[in-house]
Amino acid sequence: MNRRRVWAVARNDLRQLAYSPDFWAPMLVLAALFFVIIPTFLLFFMTHLGGVGTVQKVSAALDVLPQAAQHAIRGTTQNDRTAYALAVYLFAPMAVIVPMTISTAVGANTVVGEREKGTGEFLAHSPASEREIYLGKLIASLLPGYLTTLVGFGLYSLMVNLVVGPHVGGWFFPTPAWWVLMLWVVPPFLAITLSVVLRLSARVKSAAAAQQASGLVTLPLIVLSYAQSTGSLLGAGHAGLLVGAFAWIFAVFGLMRGARAVTRARLLGVDGAT
DSSP states (O other): OOHHHHHHHHHHHHHHHHTOHHHHHHHHHHHHIIIIIHHHHHHHIIIIIOOHHHHHHHHHHHTTSOHHHHHHOOOSSHHHHHHHHHHHTTTTHHHHHHHHHHHHHHHHHHTHHHHHHTOHHHHHTSSSOHHHHHHHHHHHHHHHHHHHHHHHHHHHHHHHHHHTGGGTTSOOOSOHHHHHIIIIIHHHHHHHHHHHHHHHHHHSSSHHHHHHHHHHHHHHHHHHHHHHHHHHHHSOTTHHHHHHHHHHHHHHHHHHHHGGGOOHHHHHTSSSOO
């Protein structure tokens, strides 16, 4: 396998994406909302402006957290403890929804888009093998979502430490469980999702059909990965490591099977598009 050819395919897709602000601008807005704007407003309100009634209502929802999680909550006042719990435990969906939404949108168009733009024939007759084309498309789909998430996660961590940190004894975020979530749990779930999305993109006839089919298929995966990711944060001991290990096994299996979907015939639109 030639790595240069893999990266050539990936760079070409990423270059086209960079010149499509109508596509990536809404994704950046989505990431900003989930990672910065909404959490900042809620946490600032909770630590500075939250009234007794509001805090009590939110605190009541925290009673459902496991005992281990409740004991780990920092803060001396009800406001501070509630803000800490929100920052650490209740914003986990963003770590899953953002990368999957962005990468799914990119991946759904990556193969069928070649046929629609008329570049599928050029790619099909390129020196790159079918596996190299598949890996290039996979990288080009994965990088935008995951890199956006890492940047957003960095901004979220800075915001949490600046807004909540002074009320709970200093900088505390990311917690060890969040490091495991971002670096070990989220990537394999993202790979599992893309293995399905790229397979669909190779089989359908239009980008619109690929987007619709990907949305229907990946929604259960998003729910499942959110549940597992949240569980890894709330679980005790090595729960996150175990969840990530099983996810990586399924990811490798899914990617190996997904590689068979990208063929030269499908790039040319003469086989397998339904």
